[in-house]
Amino acid sequence: MTRSDSGAAEHVLNDPIWSALMGPHAHLAQGTGAARRYPGEVSPFCAFDVSSEGAYGDLAALLGPGEAAALLRPHPESPPPGWKLVYGAALLQLVCPLPSRLLPAPEEAVTLGATDVPEMLALVELARPGPFGPQTLSLGRYIGVQDGDRLVAMAGERLHPAGFVEVSAVCTHPEYRGRGLGASLTAEVARGIFARGLTPFLHVMPDNVGARRVYEALGFAVRAEIALSVLKPVGG
Known part of the structure; x- marks a missing residue:
């Protein structure tokens, strides 16, 4: 689709x-x-x-x-x-209908694989973006930014209803926030979804005003609660 x-x-x-x-x-x-x-x-x-x-x-x-x-x-x-x-x-569900406002990927972004799972789990434990298990990586493409041997930001794909793919696990180490890593990684994951002829969507807590503004700046719009x-x- x-x-x-x-x-x-x-x-x-x-x-x-x-x-x-x-x-x-x-x-x-x-x-x-x-x-x-x-x-x-x-x-x-x-x-x-x-x-x-x-x-x-x-x-x-x-x-x-x-x-x-x-x-x-x-x-x-x-x-x-x-x-x-x-x-x-209650969560807000946002959909990005067009890729025109997506930021370029950070130059240091890398594709994450099975050997990165321990670092991914450690970052999730620290940043708490939502559930992420030892085999969540099997759901889709995950990318991240590393500083030396430490993973400091990541985002990836989770749910895949027909025609759509969810952007998920968007998180940044507290020491690296404010650099736009989450926004640019979200945009790169969304760009990869668009490239497959699919539409990206995501979920955010209603009181997470900062994250919602970032997503809306990338072209995501609230579809439903x-x-x-x-x-x-x-x-x-």
Whole structure:
């Protein structure tokens, strides 16, 4: 699906996890009933098409002891008895329809690979951009900026509903903030998505005004508010 098709297809972004796991990321999907999930070391994201007791039952069967399910849905989840909400938040979903305002990539940007995962995990632990596991790298292209042996900024690709790819894990070491690294890496990831005939999108917390301004300056625009719900079975 190309960018020219994206306007009619944006419904896939209403539940981007389900759309990805039933589409381009189907090879990663676990589950055969009404629910799907990514492997735990890839992402905590799970999904179902229609919220129902049956779907929650299938979801529970996919979770190991102590595991939580993270869902992105059009509205906050009200789970059935036997489940508890661990965390809930509203996110803004932004889409970049055109590449005309994207910044050039930093000259020092490099493609990150499996040998960089320990540094990526360390940066994520410090900067807290969102969930990132030992195998999240398998979801797409990741790039970063290094200072010597230390990774100081990165960004990459995560969810891939048909026609779209999410820009994610945008983070910068606190000592290197204010240099525009996050913006330029975001732009370079988005540029790579456009080059494949796809449309970049991302999520940001509503109160993260600084990040939102950066993304809007790059050409991203708010499409919708979407609900993040992190849920666990009672006793899990």
